[in-house]
Amino acid sequence: MTAIADQSHSTSAPGDEPEFEKLAKRVDDAMRALAGLDPMSRAIAEEVKASVESIHRAGLVSIVRRLKAEEATREALFELVDDPVVHLLLSLHEIVRPDPMTLANRVLADVRPQLHSHGGDVALVRIEDGTAFVRLEGACNGCSMSSVTLRNLVENALTESVPGVSAVEVLPNEPSPTLISVESLRIGLNPTGEGWVKVGAAADIPVGDITAACLTASSGDQAEVIVVNIAQRLTAYRNECAHEALPLDNAMLDVSNGTLTCPWHGFCYDATSGECLTAPGAQLEQLPLRVDEGDVWVRVTT
Ligand code: FES
Numbered sequence: 191m192t193a194i195a196d197q198s199h200s201t202s203a204p205g206d207e208p209e210f211e212k213l214a215k216r217v218d219d220a221m222r223a224l225a226g227l228d229p230m231s232r233a234i235a236e237e238v239k240a241s242v243e244s245i246h247r248a249g250l251v252s253i254v255r256r257l258k259a260e261e262a263t264r265e266a267l268f269e270l271v272d273d274p275v276v277h278l279l280l281s282l283h284e285i286v287r288p289d290p291m292t293l294a295n296r297v298l299a300d301v302r303p304q305l306h307s308h309g310g311d312v313a314l315v316r317i318e319d320g321t322a323f324v325r326l327e328g329a330c331n332g333c334s335m336s337s338v339t340l341r342n343l344v345e346n347a348l349t350e351s352v353p354g355v356s357a358v359e360v361l362p363n364e365p366s367p368t369l370i371s372v373e374s375l376r377i378g379l380n381p382t383g384e385g386w387v388k389v390g391a392a393a394d395i396p397v398g399d400i401t402a403a404c405l406t407a408s409s410g411d412q413a414e415v416i417v418v419n420i421a422q423r424l425t426a427y428r429n430e431c432a433h434e435a436l437p438l439d440n441a442m443l444d445v446s447n448g449t450l451t452c453p454w455h456g457f458c459y460d461a462t463s464g465e466c467l468t469a470p471g472a473q474l475e476q477l478p479l480r481v482d483e484g485d486v487w488v489r490v491t492t
Contacts, residue, residue, distance in 0.1 A: 213275065247283040254285055274469055290317045290354055291456045302341055308460050310340050313440045314453055321357045322348045325440065340464045354448045385411060385491030389426075392486050395419050400450070402429060402439040405490050413490035415477060419444055425462055426479040432472040433457045 224235050257267035270276045271286060280286040288484040294314050305311055305349050311327040313363030324344060345358040387405040401417045414429035416438050429437050431452040442451040443461060457468045478489040 196236065207221055214278075224429055229470055231324075243283070247285070250280065254280070272468065276474050289456060291453075294322055294348055294352045294355065295454050297347050298344070301347045304343060305340055308340060312344050315361055315440055316442060316453070317352075317355060320354055322352070322355045323359050323361050324348075325361050354438055362466065385409065385489045386480075386487045387490055389415075389417060389486040389488055392424070392481050392484055395424060395486060397422060398443065398445045400439065400441060400443050402437070405488060407490050409491060411491045413477070413488075415488055415490070417479070417486065418450060419486070420448060420461055423462060424481065424486060425464070426477040427464055428475040428477060431457055431475055432459075432466055433469070438474075 210413045223368070224232060224239075227235060242343070254267065257263040257270075271280065277286065280397050290454055291314065294317060298312055298314055302311065313325045313327070315323045316324060317323070326341060326344070348355050385407045386437065387407050389395070389401070389405065390405055397419050398421075399419060401419070402414070403417070404412065404414050406412045411467050414437065416429045418425045421444075427438070429439065431441075431454060432439055433452065433455055436452070436454045438450070438451045438452060442453065443449075444451070448461050449467065450459045451457070452459075457466055457472070459466050459474055466472035482488050
């Protein structure tokens with residue numbers, strides 16, 4: 191009751207649109223309130239909801255059809271679909287389907303507990319021409335019976351549950367050629383700078399690649415970071431996507447257009463500024479970086 195009463199005053203003024211999280215919370219609150227109603231009231235409320243939704247769906251289908259019909263308006267439609275709120279609305283009405291990367295990551299999230307229980311893991315790298323490219327870790331690697339079983343589990347889950355994926359290819363797993371060992375990062379605290387930690391020699395940070403590292407400052411502050419090297423220009427970020435804070439070790443770095451794409455749900459960033467190009471306003475957390483006598487230092491405390 192309270193949630194429904196609270197919503198009555200929340201009409202936004204034109205140009206003062208509520209944020210995505212507030213909209214989602216409002217729906218969640220209303221659904222919780224709905225669950226608390228007696229069966230008769232709940233049935234009436236659900237019928238109201240269903241009938242309003244069917245009007246919305248019919249209207250949205252007409253809008254999308256009209257926009258898709260002309261080349262000029264199709265472009266605008268694609269831009270609109272990139273807006274998270276519009277995307278959510280169209281997904282709720284099943285007018286757009288989640289992209290294959292999102293679907294595949296959801297499927298992998300379901301099998302991951304089973305992999306973890308055997309000491310393994312999987313990371314989706316990309317989907318191309320019907321093939322999902324993955325990296326397998328821990329017990330999923332190798333040729334024992336259990337690793338073969340875990341690989342089959344991943345393969346079956348992806349090919350059976352993600353439309354358009356008919357094959358799975360395992361990428362070679364040189365244990366992260368760009369991953370710097372934790373031990374080597376505990377060395378050399380710069381005496382002149384609070385919180386600065388040496389990542390390693392600048393010459394060892396591969397060009398056109400992402401280097402992941404776990405850094406520990408003398409204060410004990412720790413940070414998982416990535417260092418992006420585009421044409422010798424180095425930028426450090428906290429190793430967390432702005433979407434759901436998942437790691438970016440396996441992000442795709444496209445040096446041709448300077449973008450970095452999160453492997454989990456495809457958020458795309460400007461690799462040199464961290465600005466999110468998928469969801470305007472979102473941003474990777476950039477960490478101060480400097481090169482001193484050939485060594486790369488990152489400050490992990492704020
Ligand atoms: S965690 Fe979802 S896009 Fe990165």
